[in-house]
Amino acid sequence: MAMLLAQVARGDQLAFEEVYDRMAGPVLGMVRGVIRDLAQSEEVMQEVLLELWRTASRFDASKGSAMAWVMTMAHRRAVDRVRSEQKAADREQRATSAEIDYDDVTEAVEATMDRERVRRCLRSLTDLQRESVTLAYYGSYSYSEVAGLLGVAVGTVKTRMRDGLIRLRDCLGVE
Protein backbone atom coordinates (compact mmCIF):
# COMPACT_ATOMS: atom_id res chain seq x y z
CA MET A 1 0.00 0.00 0.00
CA ALA A 2 2.76 2.48 0.86
CA MET A 3 4.29 1.96 -2.56
CA LEU A 4 0.93 2.34 -4.27
CA LEU A 5 0.48 5.64 -2.45
CA ALA A 6 3.87 6.78 -3.73
CA GLN A 7 2.64 6.11 -7.25
CA VAL A 8 -0.66 7.85 -6.56
CA ALA A 9 1.36 10.82 -5.32
CA ARG A 10 2.80 11.14 -8.81
CA GLY A 11 -0.57 11.06 -10.50
CA ASP A 12 -0.78 7.37 -11.34
CA GLN A 13 -4.47 6.70 -11.95
CA LEU A 14 -4.26 2.93 -12.12
CA ALA A 15 -2.48 2.88 -8.79
CA PHE A 16 -5.32 5.02 -7.45
CA GLU A 17 -7.84 2.50 -8.76
CA GLU A 18 -6.07 -0.22 -6.89
CA VAL A 19 -5.99 1.82 -3.69
CA TYR A 20 -9.67 2.56 -4.20
CA ASP A 21 -10.47 -1.15 -4.58
CA ARG A 22 -8.65 -1.94 -1.38
CA MET A 23 -9.76 0.97 0.78
CA ALA A 24 -13.27 2.00 -0.29
CA GLY A 25 -14.95 -0.95 1.46
CA PRO A 26 -13.19 -0.59 4.82
CA VAL A 27 -13.63 3.20 4.75
CA LEU A 28 -17.32 2.98 3.86
CA GLY A 29 -17.95 0.35 6.55
CA MET A 30 -16.32 2.41 9.26
CA VAL A 31 -17.85 5.72 8.16
CA ARG A 32 -21.28 4.15 8.06
CA GLY A 33 -20.79 2.91 11.59
CA VAL A 34 -20.22 6.52 12.61
CA ILE A 35 -22.69 8.41 10.43
CA ARG A 36 -25.33 5.68 9.95
CA ASP A 37 -26.98 7.29 6.94
CA LEU A 38 -25.74 5.45 3.85
CA ALA A 39 -25.97 8.33 1.37
CA GLN A 40 -24.01 10.63 3.65
CA SER A 41 -21.52 7.90 4.36
CA GLU A 42 -20.92 7.39 0.66
CA GLU A 43 -20.31 11.11 0.29
CA VAL A 44 -17.75 11.10 3.06
CA MET A 45 -16.06 8.02 1.65
CA GLN A 46 -15.70 9.72 -1.73
CA GLU A 47 -14.31 12.83 -0.08
CA VAL A 48 -11.78 10.72 1.78
CA LEU A 49 -10.58 8.97 -1.36
CA LEU A 50 -10.36 12.25 -3.25
CA GLU A 51 -8.42 13.69 -0.32
CA LEU A 52 -6.13 10.69 -0.53
CA TRP A 53 -5.51 11.49 -4.21
CA ARG A 54 -4.75 15.13 -3.38
CA THR A 55 -2.49 14.52 -0.42
CA ALA A 56 -0.81 11.19 -1.22
CA SER A 57 2.54 12.99 -1.48
CA ARG A 58 2.25 13.84 2.21
CA PHE A 59 1.90 10.31 3.45
CA ASP A 60 4.93 9.42 5.54
CA ALA A 61 5.38 5.70 6.10
CA SER A 62 7.68 6.34 9.07
CA LYS A 63 4.65 7.63 10.98
CA GLY A 64 2.37 4.66 10.48
CA SER A 65 0.90 2.30 7.91
CA ALA A 66 -0.99 3.48 4.85
CA MET A 67 -4.09 1.73 6.16
CA ALA A 68 -3.91 3.62 9.46
CA TRP A 69 -3.32 6.88 7.59
CA VAL A 70 -6.41 6.44 5.46
CA MET A 71 -8.62 5.18 8.29
CA THR A 72 -7.49 8.02 10.56
CA MET A 73 -8.30 10.57 7.88
CA ALA A 74 -11.66 8.90 7.23
CA HIS A 75 -12.65 8.73 10.88
CA ARG A 76 -11.82 12.38 11.44
CA ARG A 77 -13.99 13.40 8.50
CA ALA A 78 -16.85 11.21 9.63
CA VAL A 79 -16.69 12.64 13.14
CA ASP A 80 -16.48 16.19 11.80
CA ARG A 81 -19.55 15.53 9.71
CA VAL A 82 -21.53 14.14 12.64
CA ARG A 83 -20.47 16.91 15.01
CA SER A 84 -21.23 19.67 12.55
CA GLU A 85 -24.51 18.34 11.19
CA GLN A 86 -26.28 16.44 13.86
CA LYS A 87 -27.88 17.96 16.85
CA ALA A 88 -27.13 16.82 20.35
CA ALA A 89 -30.59 15.35 20.70
CA ASP A 90 -30.07 13.15 17.70
CA ARG A 91 -26.81 11.91 19.09
CA GLU A 92 -28.45 11.23 22.44
CA GLN A 93 -30.70 8.79 20.68
CA ARG A 94 -27.86 6.90 19.09
CA ALA A 95 -25.92 6.71 22.31
CA THR A 96 -27.62 3.79 23.95
CA SER A 97 -27.17 1.48 21.03
CA ALA A 98 -23.54 2.17 20.20
CA GLU A 99 -22.33 -1.27 21.07
CA ILE A 100 -25.05 -3.05 19.17
CA ASP A 101 -24.29 -0.78 16.25
CA TYR A 102 -20.96 -2.42 15.75
CA ASP A 103 -22.71 -5.73 15.26
CA ASP A 104 -25.29 -4.16 12.96
CA VAL A 105 -22.64 -2.70 10.80
CA THR A 106 -20.65 -5.85 10.51
CA GLU A 107 -23.67 -7.82 9.51
CA ALA A 108 -24.46 -6.01 6.28
CA VAL A 109 -21.03 -6.51 5.02
CA GLU A 110 -18.21 -8.31 3.40
CA ALA A 111 -16.46 -10.82 5.53
CA THR A 112 -12.93 -9.62 6.03
CA MET A 113 -10.14 -11.83 7.19
CA ASP A 114 -9.67 -9.69 10.24
CA ARG A 115 -13.27 -9.52 11.32
CA GLU A 116 -13.45 -12.50 13.66
CA ARG A 117 -10.15 -11.68 15.22
CA VAL A 118 -11.12 -8.07 15.86
CA ARG A 119 -14.40 -9.18 17.44
CA ARG A 120 -12.65 -11.69 19.63
CA CYS A 121 -10.14 -9.07 20.74
CA LEU A 122 -12.91 -6.56 21.38
CA ARG A 123 -14.58 -9.11 23.64
CA SER A 124 -11.39 -9.44 25.66
CA LEU A 125 -11.81 -5.85 26.88
CA THR A 126 -13.69 -5.12 30.09
CA ASP A 127 -17.22 -3.81 29.54
CA LEU A 128 -16.24 -0.31 30.56
CA GLN A 129 -13.19 -0.32 28.29
CA ARG A 130 -15.19 -1.60 25.34
CA GLU A 131 -18.04 0.82 25.84
CA SER A 132 -15.67 3.76 26.22
CA VAL A 133 -13.86 2.86 23.01
CA THR A 134 -16.93 2.11 20.88
CA LEU A 135 -18.91 5.12 22.11
CA ALA A 136 -15.99 7.39 21.23
CA TYR A 137 -15.20 5.70 17.93
CA TYR A 138 -18.66 4.98 16.51
CA GLY A 139 -20.67 7.48 18.55
CA SER A 140 -18.32 10.44 17.89
CA TYR A 141 -18.47 11.43 21.54
CA SER A 142 -15.69 13.24 23.31
CA TYR A 143 -14.28 11.54 26.38
CA SER A 144 -16.20 13.88 28.69
CA GLU A 145 -19.46 13.11 26.87
CA VAL A 146 -18.70 9.40 27.19
CA ALA A 147 -18.13 9.90 30.91
CA GLY A 148 -21.53 11.58 31.18
CA LEU A 149 -23.27 8.82 29.25
CA LEU A 150 -21.69 6.05 31.28
CA GLY A 151 -22.01 7.91 34.56
CA VAL A 152 -18.37 7.58 35.53
CA ALA A 153 -15.62 10.10 36.29
CA VAL A 154 -13.88 11.78 33.36
CA GLY A 155 -10.48 10.57 34.53
CA THR A 156 -11.76 7.00 34.64
CA VAL A 157 -13.00 7.16 31.06
CA LYS A 158 -9.69 8.52 29.79
CA THR A 159 -7.84 5.71 31.48
CA ARG A 160 -10.28 3.05 30.25
CA MET A 161 -10.03 4.26 26.67
CA ARG A 162 -6.27 4.07 26.76
CA ASP A 163 -6.14 0.73 28.57
CA GLY A 164 -8.78 -0.72 26.27
CA LEU A 165 -6.92 0.34 23.14
CA ILE A 166 -3.64 -0.99 24.50
CA ARG A 167 -5.32 -4.32 25.16
CA LEU A 168 -6.84 -4.29 21.68
CA ARG A 169 -3.47 -3.43 20.15
CA ASP A 170 -1.70 -6.23 21.99
CA CYS A 171 -4.43 -8.75 21.23
CA LEU A 172 -4.27 -7.86 17.51
CA GLY A 173 -0.51 -8.17 17.56
CA VAL A 174 0.11 -4.67 16.25
CA GLU A 175 3.82 -4.01 16.61
Add this chain to the structure above:
Amino acid sequence: MRGGQADLHALAGAYALDAVPDGDRARFERHLGRCEACAQEIRGLREAIARLGASAAVRPRAELKHQALRAIAQTRQLPPLSGDAAGGLRGWPGRPAGARVLSRLRQRPWLPRVASALAAGFLVIAVAMGVLAVGAQHQVDLDQVHGHAIAAVLNAPDAIMLTARVTTGGTAAVLESRHEHSLVFTASRLRALPADRGYELWLMSPGRARPAGMLPRPRAGMIGPMVVSGLAAGERIGLTVEPAGGSARPTSASLLSIGLGP
Protein backbone atom coordinates in the same frame (compact mmCIF):
# COMPACT_ATOMS: atom_id res chain seq x y z
CA MET B 1 4.43 19.56 36.71
CA ARG B 2 4.47 15.80 37.00
CA GLY B 3 0.75 15.57 37.64
CA GLY B 4 0.07 17.60 34.49
CA GLN B 5 2.24 15.32 32.36
CA ALA B 6 0.66 12.13 33.66
CA ASP B 7 -2.75 13.63 33.07
CA LEU B 8 -1.78 14.54 29.51
CA HIS B 9 -0.43 11.08 28.90
CA ALA B 10 -3.71 9.50 29.95
CA LEU B 11 -5.27 11.38 27.04
CA ALA B 12 -3.49 9.16 24.48
CA GLY B 13 -6.46 6.81 24.01
CA ALA B 14 -9.04 9.56 23.66
CA TYR B 15 -6.74 11.45 21.32
CA ALA B 16 -6.22 8.41 19.08
CA LEU B 17 -10.01 7.99 18.93
CA ASP B 18 -10.62 11.64 17.92
CA ALA B 19 -12.49 12.03 21.17
CA VAL B 20 -10.82 15.15 22.53
CA PRO B 21 -12.01 18.76 22.28
CA ASP B 22 -9.83 21.16 20.28
CA GLY B 23 -8.07 22.71 23.29
CA ASP B 24 -6.98 19.33 24.64
CA ARG B 25 -5.92 18.28 21.18
CA ALA B 26 -3.59 21.24 20.74
CA ARG B 27 -2.10 20.67 24.18
CA PHE B 28 -1.59 16.98 23.49
CA GLU B 29 0.00 17.61 20.10
CA ARG B 30 2.51 20.00 21.63
CA HIS B 31 3.30 17.24 24.10
CA LEU B 32 3.65 14.69 21.27
CA GLY B 33 6.24 16.82 19.58
CA ARG B 34 8.46 16.48 22.64
CA CYS B 35 7.70 12.88 23.62
CA GLU B 36 8.84 10.21 21.17
CA ALA B 37 7.47 7.42 23.40
CA CYS B 38 4.03 9.05 23.26
CA ALA B 39 4.18 9.44 19.49
CA GLN B 40 5.12 5.75 19.29
CA GLU B 41 2.18 4.84 21.49
CA ILE B 42 -0.23 6.86 19.33
CA ARG B 43 1.09 5.09 16.22
CA GLY B 44 0.36 1.69 17.78
CA LEU B 45 -3.09 2.69 19.01
CA ARG B 46 -4.00 4.09 15.61
CA GLU B 47 -2.97 0.86 13.90
CA ALA B 48 -5.25 -1.03 16.29
CA ILE B 49 -8.12 1.42 15.73
CA ALA B 50 -7.65 1.18 11.96
CA ARG B 51 -7.97 -2.61 12.22
CA LEU B 52 -11.12 -2.18 14.26
CA GLY B 53 -12.59 0.24 11.73
CA ALA B 54 -11.53 -1.74 8.67
CA SER B 55 -12.92 -5.01 9.97
CA ALA B 56 -16.47 -3.98 9.06
CA ALA B 57 -16.11 -3.32 5.35
CA VAL B 58 -19.15 -2.47 3.23
CA ARG B 59 -18.96 -3.02 -0.51
CA PRO B 60 -19.55 0.34 -2.23
CA ARG B 61 -21.83 0.72 -5.24
CA ALA B 62 -19.88 0.32 -8.49
CA GLU B 63 -20.76 3.72 -9.91
CA LEU B 64 -19.08 5.43 -6.96
CA LYS B 65 -15.75 4.23 -8.27
CA HIS B 66 -16.41 5.68 -11.71
CA GLN B 67 -17.39 8.98 -10.12
CA ALA B 68 -14.19 8.98 -8.09
CA LEU B 69 -12.07 8.25 -11.15
CA ARG B 70 -13.72 11.10 -13.02
CA ALA B 71 -13.15 13.39 -10.05
CA ILE B 72 -9.47 12.66 -9.67
CA ALA B 73 -8.83 13.26 -13.36
CA GLN B 74 -9.91 16.85 -12.68
CA THR B 75 -8.31 17.29 -9.29
CA ARG B 76 -4.95 18.84 -8.80
CA GLN B 77 -2.63 17.06 -6.40
CA LEU B 78 -0.70 18.79 -3.65
CA PRO B 79 3.07 18.80 -3.89
CA PRO B 80 5.01 17.10 -1.11
CA LEU B 81 5.72 19.27 1.91
CA SER B 82 9.23 20.62 1.81
CA GLY B 83 11.19 19.82 4.93
CA ASP B 84 9.84 17.85 7.84
CA ALA B 85 7.05 19.77 9.50
CA ALA B 86 7.57 19.41 13.21
CA GLY B 87 5.50 17.38 15.59
CA GLY B 88 2.12 16.65 14.18
CA LEU B 89 1.07 13.08 13.85
CA ARG B 90 -2.42 14.49 13.35
CA GLY B 91 -1.83 15.93 9.90
CA TRP B 92 0.70 13.17 9.36
CA PRO B 93 2.93 15.42 7.28
CA GLY B 94 6.38 14.38 6.29
CA ARG B 95 8.82 13.46 3.63
CA PRO B 96 7.76 13.04 0.04
CA ALA B 97 6.84 9.49 -0.75
CA GLY B 98 7.14 9.78 -4.51
CA ALA B 99 10.77 9.62 -5.48
CA ARG B 100 12.48 6.55 -6.84
CA VAL B 101 9.41 4.44 -7.19
CA LEU B 102 10.61 2.51 -10.17
CA SER B 103 13.92 1.53 -8.66
CA ARG B 104 12.06 0.26 -5.62
CA LEU B 105 9.69 -1.63 -7.88
CA ARG B 106 12.61 -3.57 -9.24
CA GLN B 107 13.80 -4.58 -5.80
CA ARG B 108 10.61 -5.71 -4.10
CA PRO B 109 9.36 -9.23 -4.61
CA TRP B 110 5.77 -8.25 -3.70
CA LEU B 111 4.97 -5.87 -6.53
CA PRO B 112 1.54 -4.32 -6.82
CA ARG B 113 -0.29 -6.04 -9.65
CA VAL B 114 -0.78 -3.21 -12.12
CA ALA B 115 2.54 -1.55 -11.63
CA SER B 116 4.52 -4.73 -11.99
CA ALA B 117 2.71 -5.72 -15.18
CA LEU B 118 3.50 -2.37 -16.73
CA ALA B 119 7.07 -2.35 -15.49
CA ALA B 120 7.47 -5.78 -17.03
CA GLY B 121 6.02 -4.32 -20.24
CA PHE B 122 8.78 -1.76 -20.32
CA LEU B 123 11.43 -4.42 -19.90
CA VAL B 124 9.91 -6.53 -22.67
CA ILE B 125 9.90 -3.50 -24.93
CA ALA B 126 13.50 -2.70 -24.11
CA VAL B 127 14.51 -6.26 -24.97
CA ALA B 128 12.42 -6.29 -28.14
CA MET B 129 14.04 -3.06 -29.23
CA GLY B 130 17.46 -4.64 -28.91
CA VAL B 131 16.44 -7.70 -30.89
CA LEU B 132 14.80 -5.69 -33.65
CA ALA B 133 17.77 -3.39 -33.87
CA VAL B 134 20.08 -6.31 -34.48
CA GLY B 135 17.69 -7.91 -37.00
CA ALA B 136 17.45 -4.91 -39.31
CA GLN B 137 20.96 -3.73 -39.98
CA HIS B 138 20.10 -0.45 -41.67
CA GLN B 139 17.99 0.54 -38.68
CA VAL B 140 20.64 -0.05 -36.09
CA ASP B 141 21.92 3.49 -35.91
CA LEU B 142 18.48 4.98 -35.50
CA ASP B 143 17.41 2.42 -32.94
CA GLN B 144 20.63 2.79 -31.04
CA VAL B 145 19.95 6.47 -30.66
CA HIS B 146 16.39 5.69 -29.63
CA GLY B 147 17.56 2.96 -27.28
CA HIS B 148 20.07 5.29 -25.73
CA ALA B 149 17.38 7.89 -25.06
CA ILE B 150 15.20 5.24 -23.43
CA ALA B 151 18.07 3.99 -21.34
CA ALA B 152 18.80 7.53 -20.18
CA VAL B 153 15.23 7.89 -18.87
CA LEU B 154 15.15 4.37 -17.40
CA ASN B 155 18.34 5.00 -15.50
CA ALA B 156 17.62 8.55 -14.39
CA PRO B 157 17.69 8.89 -10.60
CA ASP B 158 14.23 10.46 -10.60
CA ALA B 159 12.61 8.07 -13.09
CA ILE B 160 8.97 7.53 -12.25
CA MET B 161 6.28 5.52 -13.94
CA LEU B 162 2.72 6.80 -14.31
CA THR B 163 -0.19 4.95 -15.79
CA ALA B 164 -3.70 5.85 -16.89
CA ARG B 165 -6.61 4.46 -18.82
CA VAL B 166 -7.35 5.79 -22.28
CA THR B 167 -11.01 6.79 -22.34
CA THR B 168 -11.73 4.94 -25.59
CA GLY B 169 -10.03 1.77 -24.38
CA GLY B 170 -6.56 0.57 -23.53
CA THR B 171 -3.94 1.83 -21.11
CA ALA B 172 -0.96 4.11 -21.37
CA ALA B 173 2.20 4.24 -19.32
CA VAL B 174 4.73 7.00 -19.07
CA LEU B 175 8.19 6.65 -17.68
CA GLU B 176 9.27 10.15 -16.93
CA SER B 177 12.42 11.89 -15.79
CA ARG B 178 12.34 15.58 -14.97
CA HIS B 179 16.09 15.41 -14.67
CA GLU B 180 16.42 14.26 -18.29
CA HIS B 181 13.51 16.50 -19.43
CA SER B 182 12.28 13.38 -21.20
CA LEU B 183 9.69 10.70 -21.03
CA VAL B 184 9.11 7.34 -22.62
CA PHE B 185 5.55 6.63 -23.65
CA THR B 186 3.97 3.24 -24.30
CA ALA B 187 0.39 2.15 -24.72
CA SER B 188 -1.38 -1.14 -25.09
CA ARG B 189 -4.71 -2.37 -26.41
CA LEU B 190 -5.74 0.99 -27.87
CA ARG B 191 -8.85 0.91 -30.03
CA ALA B 192 -7.86 0.22 -33.65
CA LEU B 193 -8.26 3.19 -36.02
CA PRO B 194 -9.00 3.38 -39.76
CA ALA B 195 -5.89 3.76 -41.96
CA ASP B 196 -6.39 7.50 -42.47
CA ARG B 197 -6.45 8.24 -38.74
CA GLY B 198 -3.80 8.01 -36.06
CA TYR B 199 -3.16 8.73 -32.39
CA GLU B 200 -1.24 11.95 -31.75
CA LEU B 201 0.59 12.67 -28.54
CA TRP B 202 0.63 16.14 -26.98
CA LEU B 203 2.37 18.05 -24.24
CA MET B 204 -0.43 20.09 -22.76
CA SER B 205 -0.42 23.03 -20.43
CA PRO B 206 -3.30 25.42 -19.72
CA GLY B 207 -4.19 27.12 -23.01
CA ARG B 208 -1.45 25.39 -24.97
CA ALA B 209 -0.77 22.04 -26.62
CA ARG B 210 2.52 21.13 -28.26
CA PRO B 211 2.50 18.21 -30.70
CA ALA B 212 4.78 15.43 -29.50
CA GLY B 213 4.43 13.07 -32.43
CA MET B 214 2.13 10.45 -33.96
CA LEU B 215 2.05 7.07 -32.26
CA PRO B 216 3.41 4.28 -34.44
CA ARG B 217 1.14 1.35 -35.36
CA PRO B 218 0.94 -1.31 -32.65
CA ARG B 219 3.26 -4.30 -32.65
CA ALA B 220 1.74 -7.30 -30.88
CA GLY B 221 -0.79 -5.02 -29.19
CA MET B 222 1.88 -2.69 -27.79
CA ILE B 223 2.64 0.80 -29.04
CA GLY B 224 5.97 2.46 -28.55
CA PRO B 225 8.16 3.05 -26.79
CA MET B 226 8.26 6.67 -27.94
CA VAL B 227 10.72 9.07 -26.46
CA VAL B 228 9.54 12.65 -25.95
CA SER B 229 12.18 15.21 -25.03
CA GLY B 230 12.13 18.84 -23.98
CA LEU B 231 9.47 18.60 -21.27
CA ALA B 232 8.52 21.82 -19.55
CA ALA B 233 7.30 22.14 -15.97
CA GLY B 234 3.60 21.59 -15.45
CA GLU B 235 2.92 19.94 -18.78
CA ARG B 236 0.60 16.98 -19.02
CA ILE B 237 0.58 14.24 -21.59
CA GLY B 238 -2.46 14.29 -23.86
CA LEU B 239 -3.62 11.94 -26.60
CA THR B 240 -6.10 12.56 -29.41
CA VAL B 241 -7.22 10.95 -32.65
CA GLU B 242 -6.12 13.00 -35.67
CA PRO B 243 -5.75 12.61 -39.45
CA ALA B 244 -2.87 10.21 -40.16
CA GLY B 245 -0.53 13.06 -41.08
CA GLY B 246 -1.01 14.73 -37.69
CA SER B 247 -2.49 18.09 -36.67
CA ALA B 248 -0.81 21.24 -35.44
CA ARG B 249 -3.30 21.47 -32.60
CA PRO B 250 -5.65 18.92 -31.07
CA THR B 251 -9.04 18.74 -32.81
CA SER B 252 -10.81 16.98 -29.91
CA ALA B 253 -10.62 16.53 -26.17
CA SER B 254 -7.76 14.42 -24.89
CA LEU B 255 -8.44 10.72 -24.35
CA LEU B 256 -5.89 10.69 -21.59
CA SER B 257 -4.39 12.93 -19.01
CA ILE B 258 -1.26 12.03 -17.13
CA GLY B 259 0.16 14.69 -14.89
CA LEU B 260 3.89 15.10 -15.02
CA GLY B 261 5.90 16.19 -12.02
CA PRO B 262 5.86 19.78 -10.79
